[in-house]
Amino acid sequence: MAVALNLIAWRSQMNRRRLMAQHVATEQLTITDWVQGLAAIPGRDFTLENVQDYIIRHSARPETLDKYCYFSKGNYTRNLIFKNEVFECMTICWEIGQASRIHNHRDQNCWMSAPIGRLKVQNFRVDDRDSARGTCRIVPTDIYEMDAAHPAHVNPLEPVHQVLNLAEFHQRAVSIHIYSKPFDTCEVYLREKGTYGDVPLHYTSQYGKLDPAEKLL
Incomplete structure (x- = not known):
């Protein structure tokens, strides 16, 4: 019951923030200045809300x-912009029709x-x-779209998701991710097989290189 109530509260909060994003005057910055602004947030204040x-x-x-946009028809690309002990920031570049695997975020x-x-x-x-067998059941829950006017964050109560650049969108996409x-x-979760397992992550490029x-294909 407590988890269900927390999920309802999170969804309500996310809806409020998405509405807020439509009405707040957004300051446009270069990616360098944008990341410097993030890095200026003290570690103790680097919270979900802030x-x-x-x-x-x-x-x-x-x-x-x-500088941080590399595309490949073989797979989406992960391009590191900044990293310190508090957070990392990267672009992910998506060709039309590409999608991530279903994955978590290590809490x-x-x-x-x-x-x-x-x-x-x-x-x-x-x-x-079942961690001993590496099996589980994956159930779809919330779904939403993300664009320049609608940033988002991962729900800590349901931190497993998939990101897709649908063919019907008819355009490449570049997203910025902060971890x-x-x-x-x-x-990574294989929904059809009902299994999951650890997968190493790597960068396609680092600091523009x-x-x-x-x-790249």
């Missing part, structure tokens, strides 16, 4: 993201915005988890 308020009130100018906070294009975010609930604290593995091992 960072969400920051990305509602400040947006990154799309034309300043070019860390995650915020997202999409200055270019739009994305669909599907949340899931994990039921019947606090940084993590280098996550759990492509990983030499990457082969």
Whole structure:
């Protein structure tokens, strides 16, 4: 019952914040200044609410993201912009029709915005988890769209989701993701098989430089 009430409260709060984002005057910054503003938030104040308020009130100018935009038809790309002990910030670049796997966030906070294009975010609930067997049941819950006017954050009570650039959107997308604290593995869930497991994470590029091992298609 308590979890259900907390979920209702979170959904209500998220709806209020999405409405707020439509009416708040957003200051447009270069990506460098935008990240510097994030880095100026003291670690003790780097909370879900404070960072969400920051990305509602400040947006990154799309034309300043070019250095951190690498696209590949093989898969979406993860491009590191900034990293310290408190948080990391990256772009994720999506060709038309690409989607992430269903994944978690290692109990860390995650915020997202999409200055270019739009994305669909599907949340899931994990039921019947058996860690010994690596099995579980994944149940779809909330679904919403994210674009330049509608930043979002991951629900700590349901931190498993999938991000999709649907073919019907007819355009590439670039999203900015903030993770606090940084993590280098996550759990990936195979809904059809009812299984899950750890997967290592890597960057396609770091600080604007492509990983030499990457082969973009």
